[in-house]
Amino acid sequence: MTLTIVALLPAYQNTNGDSENAAVLRRRAEWAGLEARVVAVDTREQLPARVDAVVLGSGSDSSLEQSRGRLLTMHDELRTWGTEGVPILAVGTGWELLSWGIERPDGSSVEGLGILPGRAVPAPARITGDLVVASPRFGTLVGFENHAREYVGAEGSPLGRVRSGVGNSRGSGQEGVVMGSVIGTHLHGPVLAKNPAFADHLLGVAAERASLAYEPGPRAAMVDEYATAAREAQLGAVRAAAPLARG
Template identity: 45%
Template sequence: MTVLRILHLYPAELGINGDAGNVLALAERARWRGVEVDVVTHAPGAELPASADIVHIGSGPLSAQRAVHDDVLRIAPRLRQWRDAGVPFVAIAGGWQLLGTQLETPDGEVLAGAAVFPSRAALGGKRHVGEIVVRLADGTTIAGFENHSARTVLDGAEPLGRVVRGTGNDGSVEGVVVGSSIGTHLHGPLLPMNPVLADRLLSAALRGELPPVPQTERVDRYATNARRAIADRLGVSL
């Protein structure tokens, strides 16, 4: 790979919670390690690039989800091909819901999803807004901010982690993992706050371990302090 291509789906419609920071974090952490990066954005009706190494989709309200829904279904076969080929996806909240198998609106309408993730979401009348701490299967603790009304069911997939404080999918688990791809309710944005996830996505895309460099060591200390502040406010330990 000579250039790492990051595909950012619908940045104008889905990106109300600082989600563009995830793309910036991926790009900068790759560049700090000497990797050339090409960030490509995709809007409804446009053609997808011939290839992608990482795919990102951010969050948005139901009105924004409706605005891109037809296009999501149009490009869904290509997205699934990339997933099957090992391209890592990072899907945030509303974007994750669109890349699941279905999204049920509060009035009972069911919108078909792209089926990149085996997850189903139902939007309710109660919003879950606040900081959240999640423990991954390997014991790593991540933190962020959730702002959603969804109850999410995983159909045979593993969750990203277990909720320590917060709501997540159902009050017990949070997010989803399929291969090297993740879906999550965490904003903040997610990857600057939790660089371990950013580097896992980059490692999957670049097919190798990423060495630490001075720039990552410095910003990772800031991220650790930010997560610790959230944990302290919620009365939990990292």
């Protein structure tokens, strides 16, 4: 069986390269000896008959309404995938579009699809920089954040606790939201390239649903050394900057 990984709306939701998380999943599956493919889906008609994992990246605010309109045509499929346990990773505005909604500074709003709890609200200023998260499920996650909104209403189901950076903000100290196998996060990177254990968890879930066994292959172990070096460099920079920030 071939694992089918859907990259949703890559033409609109790939501002920070987050759609490439789908390519990370495909490559790691292949290194484990599994057959896998990535299907780019910008319209409902392009959806494959079987979906084993879904990646939805982040886009610009100028494309919010267009992206929402396209996602609405797939609303039933998204709900079904979430209910059935298909791993769905949504990053940035992709995550916000799956929430209850997005509030704008002018008082207008974009209604979300209601797949994930919570909503996005305007932040006092744009939030950018390194983001380090302690996740009970995935360990330490690293990446960078770049968002103009904070996220509220997800206090009971975060991805993890913020160790450096802002995350969901509003004083929550939390980052992301998890609902079953659906995960929303501010972590760019792409996040799965920098955090192999996170990628392996999603692949493990996808493989198990397909009655397949997933174990990271030797090539993955070699590549993970590069990811470890990149993670340590980022964590070192964060630790070095902390005293300056306190001063």
